[in-house]
Amino acid sequence: MSAITYGDHTKDVEDLEVTKFTVPSAVELNQILLKTLATPINPSDLLLIRGVYGAFPPKVKLSETDPVVHVAGNEGVFEVTKVGKNIKGYSEGDWVILTSGRLGTWRTHVLVDYPEGGPEPLFKVKSAGEGGLKKIEGATLSVNPPTAYQLVHNYVKDWNSDGKDWIVQNAGGSHVAQFLTQFARLLNVNVLSVIRGGKPNHDEIVSELKLLGATAVITEEQAQSEQFRNNELKSIFNGGNVRLAINCLGGALATALFLMLSPDGAMVTYGALTNDPITYPLRWQQYNNLTTHGYFLTGNTKRNPQLKIDTLNAVIKLYKLGKLQVPPATLLEFKDGNLLDLYLQVIKSGKKGIVKYESN
Amino acid sequence: MITAQAVAYSKYGEPKDVLFTHKYEIDDDNVPSDSIVVKTLGSPVNPSDINQVQGVYPSRPELTKELGTSEPAAVGGNEGLFEVIKVGSGVSQFKVGDWCVPTSVNFGTWRTHALCASEKMTKLNNPTQSKNAGKKHSLTVDQGATISVNPLTALLMLTHYVKLQPGKDWVVQNGANSAVGKFVSQIAKILGINLIGVVRDRDNLQALVDELQQEYGADKVITEEQNELRDFSNEVKSWVKETGGDVKLALNCVGGKNATALARKLGQDGLMLTYGGMSFQPVIIPTAVHIFKNVTSSGFWVTALLKNDPELKKRSLDQIVEWYENGQLKVAKSNEVKFDGSDLAKVYTDAVANSKQGKQLIVY
C-alpha cells in the first residue's frame, strides 16, 4: 500500500514523498476499508501543499502501526472492500467518496474509522453492481460539480427558460466553468465564457467549450475593451438579461464582468487566481442595483450539510441520465511502479489530470 | 394671480452655467378641481440635486415647456416643504394652511410656488396641528424640508436589510459627519444598535468626535487612518466582543480604501450597503472577505427602493415624523439662507457652491 505524503517542512510538490503502509487483513467492528479507484489533481491540492491556505490540516494515521503523516489530495472515488460488523448501510463493492478531505486521497487504500454518533465520513455514490457512474465522474464529484451547481442555482432562483437569460464567467476554461456551462444549458440559460487568448490552439479550445454548451467564448482582452462591450458584446447578448457574473480571477477581469451585468444582476466570486481584489464603479452598482457575493463550498456545507448531499444527488442523477460529462482532462493509470512519479508527471504538465488506480 | 419664480435648466451642465430664473403666473383664482396651490417654505440643495443638473444622475425630470419657458426645461430640486394656499373644489385631503412634501422625486422644489395635482403632495402636520394633537414638538421648516431623502435613507438602510439585535450588534459607517451619517447615528441609538462612525481627520477632531457622540449618539468615532490600520481592528474586535454581537452592516458613502477597510470590519455573513461615492473612487473588496466571510455588497438607492413601494415610504415618513415630534430625533442642522426676493437662481447657485461647507437650505 502506498500514499503520497508530506511533512511539517514541505514547501512545494518537490518535497512530496511516498510512504508505504499496511492494512489489516480483517477490519475492526467500526472500520471500513476502501481501495482507491481514481483521484484528480486539483489546483487547491497544490495550493494546500504550498502553504497558501496557512497551516496544514492535522496529520492522519495510515494504519494502526504506521506513522502519522499528512496525506495529499482532497478528492477521489473509492470501492468498499471490507465492512466492520457494526456498520450499516454499506456492502462490499459500493462506491463512496469521503465527506471530508482530511484523510487525504492520493493513496491506494484508506482505513476509515467509523465512530458511532460521529459525523458521517462517507457518502455512497453508487451501490455494488449498479451501473451509470464512471470512475472519472466519481473521482471529480465532490468539489467542482457541486460548486458549479450551487453557483448556478443559489443566487438566481427564477431562471427564465425562454433563452434570454445569461451567465457570464471568467476563467471560462476551468473545470468549474465547464461544469457550470453544462448546468446552465440544462436550464436553457446562455453562457458567455471569457478565456485567456493567444494560445496556439485557441480555436480548438473555443470549439471544445462551445461543444460543452458555451453560447459564446471571448478573450480577456475583448472582455476588458469598452469598445467591444458596447458593440460586439451587445449583439451577442441581443437584448438578453445578464443576471449572473461568475468570477474566479479578481482584478480587472472581475470588473469587466461586473460591467456586463444587467440591472438587478449579481456577481459571485469563488476564486482569486490573480490575487487582485474585486473593484467596481460605485455609482454603477448603486444605480443598477448590482450585488456582489462570495461563494465557498466548504462554508456552505458547514452551515448546511444537507445542501451538499442534495447537490451531490442532483449531480449524480444527471450523470446517470447521461446529461453531464467530465470536462477533458489528462488520464493516467497507476498499475505498479512509483505512484509519486505518476502524480508529479501530471502536476508538472500543468494540466488537469485524473489518476486511475488500475491495480486495485 | 401669483407671480412665481422657479430655478430651471434647459440643458445639463455645471449649475452656475445652466441654472436660470424663470418667472411665470399661477392663476390662483381658477384652481383646477383636483389641484392645489402651494407656497414653498424651504428646499435644500442635496448632492443628487447637483448631479441631476449636471446630467449624471439616472433619475431625472423630463424637460418640458409646461411652465412657458422658450426651451423645454425642468425645475431643480427634489425635496422641500410647502404650505397649501389654495385648494381645488374636488380636493378633500388638504385645506389651506396644511404643510406638505412632494410624494415623489423630480417635483422641482427650487421655486417659490407650485400648482399641482393634489396627489403629488403628501400631508404633514403643521405646528398648530401637532400642538392640537398633543405632541411635544412640531416640525421645523428645516426638518420638513429635508425629511424625504436623508432621514428615510438612514432609516431604511438600518432596518430594511439586516436584522440587528439591539444592545449587541454593530453598524459601521463612513462619512459619519454627513447629514445621512448623523441620522444613521441617531436612529441607531434610538434602535439600540451600536455604531462606529468613520470621519476624516482634521485640526479640531475632538470637537467633531464630541459632537457626533454627544449630539448625535455615535458610540465610537474613528478617523480614516484608524479605519485603514490593520492593527486597529483588534480594538474594534474588543468593542464587539464586549457586547456579544457582531458587525453586521457597513454603510459606505465614500468608496476606495475607506470602503475596503469598512468591509474588512464586517463579521461573518455581513452586508455592505453603498449609498454614495464622495471620494469618486470605486468599491474595492478583498476576495477573502467575499469568499471566506461570505460578505455581500449591495447598492442602496432610496429613489429606486421607494418608487414602487408608496406604502413603505408612508410608513417610514410617519416614523421619522413621530421621532421628530416626540423629540427623539434632531435634524442634522443646515445652513439656512433666506430668500430675499432677489434673483432666485443666484441664491441656489451660491448654495451649490457653498454645499461643501455643509447642507444648504433655502427658506422663504
Ligand SMILES: NC(=O)c1ccc[n+]([C@@H]2O[C@H](COP(=O)([O-])OP(=O)(O)OC[C@H]3O[C@@H](n4cnc5c(N)ncnc54)[C@H](OP(=O)(O)O)[C@@H]3O)[C@@H](O)[C@H]2O)c1
Ligand atoms: N469557492 C469554492 O468553494 C471553490 C470550489 C471549487 C473550486 N474553487 C476554485 O476555483 C478555481 C478553479 O478550479 P478548477 O479546478 O476548475 O481549476 P482548473 O480546471 O485547473 O482551471 C483553472 C483555470 O484558471 C485559469 N487561470 C489560472 N490563472 C489565471 C490567471 N492568472 N489569469 C487568468 N486565468 C487564469 C486557467 O486558464 P488557462 O487555461 O488559460 O491556463 C484555467 O482555465 C480555483 O481557484 C479553485 O480554488 C473554489
Ligand SMILES: NC(=O)c1ccc[n+]([C@@H]2O[C@H](COP(=O)([O-])OP(=O)(O)OC[C@H]3O[C@@H](n4cnc5c(N)ncnc54)[C@H](OP(=O)(O)O)[C@@H]3O)[C@@H](O)[C@H]2O)c1
Ligand atoms: N443612495 C441614496 O439613496 C442616497 C440618499 C441620500 C444621500 N445619498 C448620498 O449620501 C452621501 C451623503 O449625502 P449627504 O447629503 O448626507 O451629504 P453631506 O451632508 O453634504 O456630507 C458629505 C460628507 O461627505 C464627506 N466627504 C466628502 N468628500 C469626501 C472624501 N473625498 N472622502 C471622505 N469623505 C468625504 C464629508 O466629510 P467632511 O465632514 O470630512 O467634509 C461629509 O461628511 C452623498 O454621496 C449622497 O449622494 C444617497
